[in-house]
Structures are given as C-alpha cells and as structure tokens.
Amino acid sequence: MVDKQQLQLAIGKRIKELRENQNISQQDLAASCDMEKSNFSRLEAGGTNPTIFTLKVIADRLGIRLAELVSIEE
Secondary structure: OOOHHHHHHHHHHHHHHHHHHOOHHHHHHHHOOOHHHHHHHHHHOOOOOOOHHHHHHHHHOOOOOOOHHHHOOO
C-alpha cells in the first residue's frame, strides 16, 4: 500500500515526465490548465494533493486519458 505522500510524489513525477516528453514548459502547461506556475510546481514536486478534476484538466491538456496520467508503478 502506498501512503499519501508517496502517491503525491509519484503523480507529480508522472506529470513532469509526460510534460517533458511533449516538450511543454511548466509555465505553458500551468497556464493552459488555468493554474499559477508556483502551484503547478508544487504539484509536480508532490507537495499538493490534486483533485480528480485538476488531474483530468492536466490529462486533457496533455492530450492523454486520465488513466494514463495516473498510471504509476507501486
């Protein structure tokens, strides 16, 4: 079982990985998701617990399914 902090870190790492694979800056993705860059940075660093809605918006902006975004290795 993964604890909350581990899950937040894994999701943040996954978002960063997908964003970088598409050569999208953190600033650009944050803006397209209507988020402040500082909040987006905390999300990628695992310092915040995003809502399912926020994760869906990010997945949509990355052009992927939500399931792909939250697909992490335990």
